[in-house]
Amino acid sequence: MSIEIENISKQFGDFTALDNVSLTIPTGELVALLGPSGCGKTTLLRIIAGLEAADRGRILFNGENTTDRHVRERKVGFVFQHYALFKHMTVFDNVAFGLTVRPKSSRPSKGEIRDKVMNLLKLVQLDFQSDRYPSQLSGGQRQRIALARALAVEPQVLLLDEPFGALDAQVRAELRRWLRRLHDEIHVTSVFVTHDQEEALEVADRIVVMNKGRVEQAGTPDLVYDHPANPFVLNFLGNVNLFHGRTQHGVGVQDNRNAVSYVRSHDIEIDRSQQDSTSFRAEVKHVQKLGPSVRVTLVMDGNAELIEAELTRDAFQNLGLQHGEKVYVRPRQVRVFVEDYQI
Amino acid sequence: MSAPITKHAARQHGSRRISEPAAVRWLLTAIALAFLALFLALPLAAVFSQAFEKGWETYLAALKEPDTLAAVKLTLLTAAVAVPLNLVFGVAASWAIAKFSFTGKNLLITLIDLPFSVSPVISGLIYVLIFGRQGWLGPWLEAHDIKIVFAVPGIILATVFVTFPFIARELIPLMESQGKDEEEAAMVLGASGLQTFFRVTLPNIKWGIIYGVILCNARAMGEFGAVSVVSGHIRGMTNTVPLQVEILYNEYNYTAAFAVASLLAFLALVTLVVKTIAEWQVQRQLQD
Numbered sequence: 001m002s003i004e005i006e007n008i009s010k011q012f013g014d015f016t017a018l019d020n021v022s023l024t025i026p027t028g029e030l031v032a033l034l035g036p037s038g039c040g041k042t043t044l045l046r047i048i049a050g051l052e053a054a055d056r057g058r059i060l061f062n063g064e065n066t067t068d069r070h071v072r073e074r075k076v077g078f079v080f081q082h083y084a085l086f087k088h089m090t091v092f093d094n095v096a097f098g099l100t101v102r103p104k105s106s107r108p109s110k111g112e113i114r115d116k117v118m119n120l121l122k123l124v125q126l127d128f129q130s131d132r133y134p135s136q137l138s139g140g141q142r143q144r145i146a147l148a149r150a151l152a153v154e155p156q157v158l159l160l161d162e163p164f165g166a167l168d169a170q171v172r173a174e175l176r177r178w179l180r181r182l183h184d185e186i187h188v189t190s191v192f193v194t195h196d197q198e199e200a201l202e203v204a205d206r207i208v209v210m211n212k213g214r215v216e217q218a219g220t221p222d223l224v225y226d227h228p229a230n231p232f233v234l235n236f237l238g239n240v241n242l243f244h245g246r247t248q249h250g251v252g253v254q255d256n257r258n259a260v261s262y263v264r265s266h267d268i269e270i271d272r273s274q275q276d277s278t279s280f281r282a283e284v285k286h287v288q289k290l291g292p293s294v295r296v297t298l299v300m301d302g303n304a305e306l307i308e309a310e311l312t313r314d315a316f317q318n319l320g321l322q323h324g325e326k327v328y329v330r331p332r333q334v335r336v337f338v339e340d341y342q343i
Numbered sequence: 344m345s346a347p348i349t350k351h352a353a354r355q356h357g358s359r360r361i362s363e364p365a366a367v368r369w370l371l372t373a374i375a376l377a378f379l380a381l382f383l384a385l386p387l388a389a390v391f392s393q394a395f396e397k398g399w400e401t402y403l404a405a406l407k408e409p410d411t412l413a414a415v416k417l418t419l420l421t422a423a424v425a426v427p428l429n430l431v432f433g434v435a436a437s438w439a440i441a442k443f444s445f446t447g448k449n450l451l452i453t454l455i456d457l458p459f460s461v462s463p464v465i466s467g468l469i470y471v472l473i474f475g476r477q478g479w480l481g482p483w484l485e486a487h488d489i490k491i492v493f494a495v496p497g498i499i500l501a502t503v504f505v506t507f508p509f510i511a512r513e514l515i516p517l518m519e520s521q522g523k524d525e526e527e528a529a530m531v532l533g534a535s536g537l538q539t540f541f542r543v544t545l546p547n548i549k550w551g552i553i554y555g556v557i558l559c560n561a562r563a564m565g566e567f568g569a570v571s572v573v574s575g576h577i578r579g580m581t582n583t584v585p586l587q588v589e590i591l592y593n594e595y596n597y598t599a600a601f602a603v604a605s606l607l608a609f610l611a612l613v614t615l616v617v618k619t620i621a622e623w624q625v626q627r628q629l630q631d
Contacts (some may be wrong), residue, residue, distance in 0.1 A: 051527055069528050078531040084524035087628075088546040098532035101542070146528075153532055 001025045001062045001156040001189050003048060008057035010043055010213075017043040019213040024208075028187045030180070032200035035210035036236070041193045042161055044210070048191065049159050050074045054328040061156065074157075077150030077188075081162040083142040091145050092130040095120055098153035110254065120148040123182070140171040147179075151186070160192035164199065176203050197237050201225065209233045231262060231337050239265040241307050243334075263331040268309035270319060271328045279330035282307060284321050289313075296321065298311070298329060363442070390608045393601035405599035406606075413579040414587035415606070417495065421570075421583060422563040425502040429559055433510025434552070440511075441518035442526065458504055466504050466573025470497055493575030498583065501569040506562045510555035517551040518544075518628060519542050550628060554621035561614040565607055 003025040010018040018040045025031050030310065033041040046052040050071035058067045066074055086094050093100075095117045099108055108116065120340060121127040124144040134142055143163060150158060163179070164172040180203050183190055194200050200207050201221045208218040209232070217229040228234035243261040282298040285306070289295075294316040296309045307329060311319075321327070362368070374435045395402055405411065436455060440448060458466060472478050474491040484491060491497045525547065527540040545552075569586040582590065584607060591600035 049531060051531070071527075072533050074531075074533070078528065080524050080528060082524060084528040086525055086528075086543055097529070097534070097542075101529075101532065101534040101538045145396060149532070287345075 003157060003189065003191070004058075004060040004063070005044070005048070006058040006060065008047060008054045008059070009042065010040070010047065010052070010054050016213050018047070020066050021057070021213070022313060023208060023215060023218060025189060025191060027189055029205040030183045030192070030203065031206045031208060032189045032204035032207050033191060033193045033210060034194065034200040034236070035216075037195055039210045040213040041195075041210050045159050045161055045193050046193060048143030048157070049076050051078070075153065075155055077147075077153065077158040079143070079146050079150050079158070079160040079163050081165045083134070083139075083146045083166075085142055085146055085149070086126040087134055089133075090130065091121070091126065091132050091134070091137070091186075092117055094134065094145060094148045095152050097149060116152065117148075120152055123151075124148045136272075138171075139167045140175055141166065143175065147182075151188075155188065157189040158188050160190065162193050162195070164194075164196075172199075201237070209236060210314055211236075228335070231260065234262050234264075234335060239308060239310065240310060241265060241268065241331075243305075243331075259336050261331075262335045262337065263333065265295070265308045265310040266293075267332040267334075268307065269330045269332055270309055270311065270321070271330065272319070274328050275330055281326060282329045284323055284327060287316075287321065287323070298327070300329075301326075319320045353630070358422040360399050370519075387608055390601055390604050393597060396601075397598050401598055402602045402605075405602035408599065410579045410582065411587055411599070411603055414582045414584050414603070416581065417498070418584040421499050421502050422560055424499050425506055425563045426560050428503055429510050430506065430552070430556060433514060433555060433559075434548075436511045437514035437518050438540075439546060440515050442523045452515070455508050457508075458506075459508050461503055463566065463568030464572055467501050467569035470500055470504075470573050474500075492573050493577065493581060495581065497573035498570050498581060501573045502563050502566055505566050505569045506559045509559035509562060510552065513555035513558070514548055516550050517548055517625065517629070521547055547628065550621050550624035554618060554625060557614050557617045557621065561610060564610055566596050 005021060005023040005025075008018050008021045009016075021040070021044060032046060035041050043052060047054045050066075050069065054067070058065055060066065060179045061074070086097065089097070099113045099116065102108075118127055118130070121130055124147060126141055126144055126148070129137065129141065129145075131310050134145070137145065143166075147160075147163075160179075164175055176199055179192075192203070204221060206219060206313065207221055207224050209216045209224060211232050217224050217233045224233055225237055229235065234240055241264075243263065269279075271277075281301040283301070284296060285299050286297040287294060288297075292313055294311050294313055296311060296316070298307045298309065299305070300307060307330065353408050396576065436451065439445070440452060471492050473480055474484060474497065474518070475481055476485065476491075476492075491500070525543050526539050529543045540577055564583075565585055566583075567589075570583055571586060571589075576582060576586060578590070578612065584603060588604045588607070591597075591603060
C-alpha cells in the first residue's frame with residue numbers, strides 16, 4: 001500500500017517539528033527517514049501511524065484520506081525504539097495481543113491464533129522462546145518479538161522508530177541485514193527512522209534525508225550518495241572537506257566567492273610527487289587508525305586549512321606516511337555548490 | 344564485645360577504606376534501633392499489655408460493648424466508601440497526569456497535595472462551614488431534612504478529603520516512569536481504551552495500587568482530627584474507633600480504651616506487612 005504525505009506541518013509550542021512536508025512512499029518499498037536528531041523524522045513517522053495529529057496537511061493510504069482515522073483503525077504495525085513489549089505477558093501473549101483484542105466477530109479461534117503466532121515466531125527465529133517473559137530476552141531478541149507482534153495483525157504498513165537504536169553495534173548490523181531479508185520475503189510497505197547513514201544506505205530501497213522539519217532530498221541510496229542535492233545531504237552522508245572558492249589550487253570555481261567545493265575524505269588521494277595541476281602541497285599532521293581504514297589529517301600549505309583524507313589500510317602502509325612529512329594531495333571528485341545550485 | 348569490633352574496624356581501616364569504619368556503622372545502627380524501640384516498639388507493647396492487663400475476658404467484653412461495636416461498624420463503613428472513591432479518583436487523576444499533557448496539570452497536582460498540607464482539623468471545619476447549621480448550605484439542607492454534619496455523611500466526606508492524595512500520589516511517579524510506549528503499542532495493535540487499561544496499564548500498576556490502597560485504608564480508619572470536628576461524638580451513632588478510644592480514655596476506662604486501641608495497632612501491623620511487600624514488588628517492577 002502506498003502512503004502519500006501532503007503538506008504536513010506540526011508545531012510543538014515554539015518548535016517547528018515539521019514544515020510543510022510532502023512525500024510519496026510507493027507500495028512495497030522499504031524507505032528510510034534519515035536525519036539528525038530533532039529533524040522531525042520520528043514526528044513524521046508518528047503522524048503516519050496516527051499516534052500524533054498533524055496541525056496541517058493530509059495523509060493518504062492508497063489514495064484514501066486517513067488523516068482523521070484513529071490509530072486503532074489505521075492497520076499499521078509500529079515498532080518502538082525501546083521495544084515497548086508488554087512486560088507482564090509471555091512472548092506468546094505479546095505476539096497474540098493484536099489478535100486477542102479483536103471483537104468476538106472477527107477474532108480468530110484459539111487454534112488459529114496459536115498457529116499464526118507460532119509461524120510468526122518461526123519467522124523471527126524465536127519459536128523456542130514462546131513461554132519466556134520479555135525481561136528474560138536479549139535486546140535483539142526483544143526487538144524481533146516486537147516485530148513479530150507488529151506483523152501479527154497483518155498491517156498494511158510497517159513503521160519502525162529507530163528499531164536498532166538501543167542495540168550494540170554487532171547485533172545492530174546483524175539485525176538490519178535480517179530486516180532487509182525479511183522485507184524481501186514479505187514485501188509490506190515499510191518506513192523506518194534512523195540517524196545512522198550507514199544503516200539507511202545498507203537497508204533502504206529509498207532514503208529520505210530530513211533536516212529541520214523539511215525534506216532535503218528523497219531518492220535511491222545511489223542517488224542521494226552520488227548526486228546529493230545540497231551541501232547538507234552531502235555532509236550528512238559521509239565526511240567531507242570544504243574548500244572555499246578562492247583558496248582552490250586548480251579545482252573548483254576560483255573567481256566566485258560564494259562557491260564552496262566539497263570533497264569526500266575517501267576521494268582524496270595522497271602522493272609523494274605532484275601528479276598534475278589539481279594537486280597541492282600539504283603536511284601530514286595526524287594519523288588515526290579506524291580498523292580497516294586510516295584517517296589522515298593534513299594541513300594545506302599557504303592557508304593552513306585542515307583536510308581529512310581516508311585511506312585503506314593497505315594504501316596507508318604502501319605509502320608509509322610519517323608525521324610532519326610534506327606530500328601532495330589531489331581531490332578525485334569535487335562537488336561545487338554555489339548557494340543553492342549545483343554546477 | 345566492643346573490643347573485637349574496634350580491632351576489626353582498625354584492620355579494615357588500614358587495608359581498604361571503601362565504607363565508613365565498622366564502629367561508626369554499628370553506632371549509627373544502634374542509634375536507629377534504640378530510637379525505634381523507644382518510640383515504636385515500646386508504645387506498641389504498652390498498648391497490648393494494657394489491653395490484656397485484666398485478662399482475655401475483660402478484653403473481649405470491652406470489644407463486645409455495643410457502643411464499641413457501633414464504632415467499629417462505622418469505621419468499616421467509612422473506609423468501605425472512602426477507599427473505593429479515592430481509588431477511582433486516584434487512578435483517573437494519575438492516568439491523566441502521567442499519560443497526557445494538558446493545561447492546568449500543575450494546578451491539579453497541587454490540589455491533590457492540598458489535604459497533606461492542610462491540618463485535618465481545618466479539613467473538618469470546612470465541612471462544618473459549608474454543611475453546618477450556620478453554614479452556606481445549612482438552611483437549605485435543614486429545609487430538606489438532610490443531615491450531613493454530626494452524621495455519617497459528614498464523617499465520610501471528611502475522611503474522603505483527608506485520604507484523597509494517598510493513591511494518586513503513589514501512582515503518578517510510577518506511571519510517569521513507565522511512560523506510554525506500552526499503551527501506544529496496544530492502541531496501534533487495535534486495542535480499545537478499556538482493553539488497553541485492563542490488559543496493559545492495570546497489570547503494570549497493580550502493586551502501586553495495592554500500596555496506595557493500604558495506606559489510604561490505614562488513614563481512613565485511623566483519622567481523628569477531621570472526623571472529630573464533624574462527628575459530634577454521639578455514642579453508638581457517630582463515633583469512629585479513634586473517637587471511641589478517646590472517649591473511653593477520658594472516662595478513665597483504661598482497659599477498654601487500650602482494648603479498642605489494640606484493634607488500630609493491629610491494623611497498623613497488617614498495613615506495615617502488606618506495605619513492605621507492595622513496596623518490594625513496585626521496586627522490582629521498576630527495575631525490569
